[in-house]
Structure formats: C-alpha cells, structure tokens
Amino acid sequence: MSRRSLIGEALASGPAEPVPLLEEAVASEPRTTFTSKRLDAFGEASRMVKRPTIRLKPSECSIWPGNARDYALLTEDRLRTLIDSIQAENGNRIPVVVRRTPKADLAYELVIGTRRHWAISWLNTNHYPDIELVAIIEDIDDEAAFRLADIENREREDISDLERGLNYKAAVDAYYDGVQSRMADRVKLSKSTLARYIGLTDIPQTIVSAFASPMDLQVRHGDKLLPLLRNPGMRSKMEETAKVIAAEQSFRQSGDEEPISGSEVVARLTKPTSTRPGRAQKATIEVKGAAIGQVDRDRSRGLTITLNPTELSADDILEALRPLIENAKILKKAGR
Incomplete structure (x- = not known):
C-alpha cells in the first residue's frame, strides 16, 4: 500500500487502531531508511487524530497560515483534476483536517487540505453549491499541526x-x-x-527573480548557488547576471516563448568567467530554424547586426529582428 493510501485510510477510517498495524508492517526494518523514517512520522501524526467527521462549507473555516502551501497561488488550471474528481464523487473522498477556533470569527481553522478546500470553494461558486467539505476535527497545537501538515505536503509536487x-x-x-x-x-x-x-x-530575491517560477528553484540548485553567494565579490556579479536573466524571462513571457529553465539559469549564474565591460556578446539570428545572421551587443556601441544573403522576405527578417531590439531596450532599462 502506498504511503498516500495509508494516510487516506487513517484519516477516513474509524477508531480501528491503525498505528499498531503500521508499526507491525515495518517492525522488521531498521529505523534508518528514508521510508521507515517517513512511516515513523506518519505513525506519530496518526495517533493524534480523534476522527469525529463533520461536513461544512469552505466559508466556515479559515486557513491556518502555518502550512507551506501558498493558498493565493492555487488556480483552476492547477487543480483541474482534483476539481473533476470531487465533482464526480460529490465531495472529497479523503477528509481535510480542521481544528476548532472558538475565539475566532470562524468556527474552524483548516490545518491540512488546502487544495481540497480551494477546489470545493470553486465548485460552490460554479454551479455546485451543495457540495460540502468533509473534515476531521483535530485537537492539536501549532507544533503538532505543523508536523501533520508536513507529512501531507511531502507527497505534493506543486509546493x-x-x-x-x-x-x-x-x-x-x-x-x-x-x-x-x-x-x-x-x-x-x-x-x-x-x-x-x-x-x-x-538566496537573495534578486537571484530568485531570475527563475521563471519559484517552482524552478530546487534544493539541488541551492547546493551550487549558496557557496558562491557567500563570496561578496562573486555575489555581486551573480546578482548583476540575475537582473539580465530576469529581464530575458520577462521578455520571453510577454512573447509566449519558452522560459529559461532552472538548470540553465543556474549554469549562467555560476559561469566562472563573466563578460568584461565593453566586450561584445554574440548571438545567432534565426528565422524558421535557419541562421540568417549575427547580432553583437556591446555596452559602448549598442547592437551591431550582421545579415547573411537570404531568400527570406523583408517582413520575415524584420519580424526576427523586432524581439532583439525590444530585448535590448529591456536590458538597457535594467542597467546592462
């Protein structure tokens, strides 16, 4: 049984002593592996669940701010599969976890299940007002709530x-x-x-901004960036490079082009040598996959464009040059 299924079974089932069964399943395995440590964490969290189940409207509970997920970033596109599943089943199969908040404006606070909460909120406002949020009431403090939420969040790829x-x-x-x-x-x-x-x-925000999305900045990237960022001289150069990359990311986004990947961003930020002031940076001009010339960018002289003889129309050539010129404007505003 997958770990996701174990969590779902524990939260959805009655008070049937699931923890001893879980411990028996891994009793023969030393508590040193990644899996066994995760099972230990789940067993500890599952012991906290008292499991009275209730149904409520998403509007009846606030969102606990201690969860790692940024609720404001959830969208219909990101949750489309979950929305369809909840709609088909007329509710969330795996309950969310809430706790009572008697002194707050709302009676409950959502501890885990922000995606399910958002999805049902969306359905309630889009032709399915009768679908309710199935929840388990948990009487836990913030530290325990953090551990319980962390167990679920480790299974998620969209954090x-x-x-x-x-x-x-x-x-x-x-x-x-x-x-x-x-x-x-x-x-x-x-x-x-x-x-x-x-x-x-x-990692400073100037560096983070070079990535097309925070999702692209991964732990393995931090392993490469952080040692260099601790060197003041290198940090300054990396931040300057990051500004250029961020401008390029913005330009690509405005033109519906593929963003610069996280790995490429790291490669450019950690490049051992940087272009000296006044030295030209060269790039090939392509139209429909064919090279038609070269553009040289020099701080002192601006852009120098060299075109090769081609059978392409003037309109095609001008269309290829337009983004180069617009990008040069962006880089100039960025101080490059």
Whole structure:
C-alpha cells in the first residue's frame, strides 16, 4: 500500500487502531531508511487524530497560515483534476483536517487540505453549491499541526522547495527554539536535508527573480548557488547576471516563448568567467530554424547586426529582428 493510501485510510477510517498495524508492517526494518523514517512520522501524526467527521462549507473555516502551501497561488488550471474528481464523487473522498477556533470569527481553522478546500470553494461558486467539505476535527497545537501538515505536503509536487524552506525556517524558530537538529528529529527528516531546504531562504530575491517560477528553484540548485553567494565579490556579479536573466524571462513571457529553465539559469549564474565591460556578446539570428545572421551587443556601441544573403522576405527578417531590439531596450532599462 502506498504511503498516500495509508494516510487516506487513517484519516477516513474509524477508531480501528491503525498505528499498531503500521508499526507491525515495518517492525522488521531498521529505523534508518528514508521510508521507515517517513512511516515513523506518519505513525506519530496518526495517533493524534480523534476522527469525529463533520461536513461544512469552505466559508466556515479559515486557513491556518502555518502550512507551506501558498493558498493565493492555487488556480483552476492547477487543480483541474482534483476539481473533476470531487465533482464526480460529490465531495472529497479523503477528509481535510480542521481544528476548532472558538475565539475566532470562524468556527474552524483548516490545518491540512488546502487544495481540497480551494477546489470545493470553486465548485460552490460554479454551479455546485451543495457540495460540502468533509473534515476531521483535530485537537492539536501549532507544533503538532505543523508536523501533520508536513507529512501531507511531502507527497505534493506543486509546493516549491523554496516554499518548504521558508515553512521549515519559520517552524524552527516558532516551535524548536531555533535548533534545526531538534526539528529534524521531530519530523523524521535528516539534518542535512533540513539544512538544505532552509538554506534556500538565504538566496537573495534578486537571484530568485531570475527563475521563471519559484517552482524552478530546487534544493539541488541551492547546493551550487549558496557557496558562491557567500563570496561578496562573486555575489555581486551573480546578482548583476540575475537582473539580465530576469529581464530575458520577462521578455520571453510577454512573447509566449519558452522560459529559461532552472538548470540553465543556474549554469549562467555560476559561469566562472563573466563578460568584461565593453566586450561584445554574440548571438545567432534565426528565422524558421535557419541562421540568417549575427547580432553583437556591446555596452559602448549598442547592437551591431550582421545579415547573411537570404531568400527570406523583408517582413520575415524584420519580424526576427523586432524581439532583439525590444530585448535590448529591456536590458538597457535594467542597467546592462
């Protein structure tokens, strides 16, 4: 049984002592592997669940801010599959987890299940007002809520490594007195892995902005960027390069072009030698896959365009040159 199924079964089932069964399933395995540590974390979290099930409207509960997921970034496109599934089943098969908030404006606070909450909210406002949110009431404090939410979030691919890092950093300070090793033990995560996630939060926003999306900035990229960023001289050069890349990303987005990949961004940021002031940067001009010339960009002289003889029409050539000129304007505004 997959770990996702184990979580779903534990949250959806009655008080049938699932934890001893889980422990028996891994009793023969030393508690040193990644899988067994994750199962330990799940077993600890599942013991907290009391499982009274209720049905409520998404508008009846607030969203706990301690979850790693940025609720504001959820969209219909991102959740289309989940929306269709909930619509077909007339509700969420796996309950969300809420806790009571008697002193707040709303009676409940959502601890885990933000995607399900958003999807049902969307359905309620788009012709399906009768679909309700199936929830389990959990009586837990913030630290326990964080651990329970973290177990679910580790299974999700649509939470960026940077979001996890920010969430982990906040949790270390809020619940573990700033001691990473203490948190690592509690959430059954290796100390080195936790440190790598939190390390992403040290990457300045100027560098982050070079990536087309925060989703593109991964832990493995931080391993390459952070050592260089700790060198003041190198950091300055990388931030200048990042501004150029960010401008190019914006230009590509405006023209519906493919963004620069995360790996390519890292390669350009960590390139050992940078172009000296005044030195020309060369690029090939292509039209329909064929090279028709070259553009040289020089700080002191601007753009120098060299065209080869071609049978292409003037309109095709001008169409190829237009984005180069527009991009040059963007780079000039960026100080390059």
